Amino acid sequence: MTEKPAWLKVRYKPASVDRLTANLQAKGLHTVCQEAHCPNRGECYESGTATFILLGDVCTRNCRFCQVGGGRPQAPDxxxxAQLAETVRDMQLDHVVLTQVTRDDLADGGAAHMARAVRAIRQTNPAVSIEVLISDLGGDPAALQTVLDAKPDVLNHNVEMVPRLYPTIRPGAKYDRSLEVLARSKDRLPDGLTKSGFMLGLGESDDEVRALLADLRRVRCDIVTISQYLQPSPAHQPVDRYVTPEAFEAWAEAARALGFRYVVSGPLVRSSYRALAAYRAGREA
Known part of the structure; x- marks a missing residue:
């Protein structure tokens, strides 16, 4: 693949990044901002926003697009x-995103741990809105209900890519199972918002993208994020193409025309990028 285009180059903001990173590491916490080398971490850190990874930093799956390391994870801490709740309070956050590594080694996929974190944050920070970005939990409805019973404000689960690419790039997951997670969440969290995201640049066609957006609306997904796939290392799936900012805006218009309450679409967008703005807009729509 050719060199990254100019629109993918971002300015590193070391003071804010290093300060918050040191604070989180001192507490033994992990953020997706660091683990996934998010290109927006400088911007988000400067605004006092971070996305926390629960259940450690070792994933039990081996997707070919993801930077988060695989292997044998430790038992949940x-x-x-409680540590997350204290950190949210210390950072004086208005909106928190909690994500997780996939934990197929746990009977409930980590659902109970996620629910405990939501409740702990609510107890310490009752005014904070909370988004959870969960795995598919193995397709277990009871595990999903455990998370929903904690009443997060936003239930996010990413479909990641068009279904044709799952067998080679995301073999541990199932597209239909991910859609079912979103459909069940919408049914059982009527006062909350559902959200999903996917990447471009993995070899998908325009027709496949249109079909994916239609599938998300069919399960009444409220918010969608559309991003550029960036190859984390030479061992990961190669980038098929770099999508222009103009094309991302065209996809945003197409998504809005389908009825999504809020769309975040761009080369540097990630799942939790502008999460607070998406939450507020989704509530008002």
């Missing part, structure tokens, strides 16, 4: 929910 029972102190993590």
């Amino acid at each position: 029972s102190e993590e929910p």
Whole structure:
């Protein structure tokens, strides 16, 4: 693949990044901002926003697009929910995103741990709105209900890519299962918002993207994020193409025309980018 185009180059903001990173590491917490080398972490850190990874930083799947490391994870840290709640309070956040590594080694996929974290944050920070970005939890409806019972404000689960690419790039997941997670969440969290995201630049066609957007609306997904796939290392799936900012805006218009309450679409967009703005706009729509 050719060199990254100019629109993918961002300015690193070391003071804010290093300060917050040191604070989180001192507490033994992980953020997707660091683990996934998010290109927006400088912007988000400067605004006092971070996306926390629960259940450690080792994933039990081996997707070919993801930077988060695989291997044998440790047992869940029972102190993590309380530590997260304290950190949210110390950072004086208005909106929190909690994500997780996939934990197929746990009977409930980590659902109970996620629910405890939501409740701990609510107890310490009752005014904070909370988004959870969950795995597919193995397709277990009871595990999903455990998360929903904690009443997050936003239930986010990413479909990541068009279904044709799943067998080779995301073999541990199932497209229909991900849609079912979103459909069940909308049914059982009527006062909340559902959200999903996917990447371009993996070899998908325009027709496949249109079909994916239609599938998300069919399960009444409220918010969608559309981003450029960036190859984390030479061992990962190669980039098929770099999508222009103009093309991303065209996809945003197409998504809005389908009825999504809020769309975030751009080369540097990630799942939790501008999450607070998406939440507020989704509530008002």
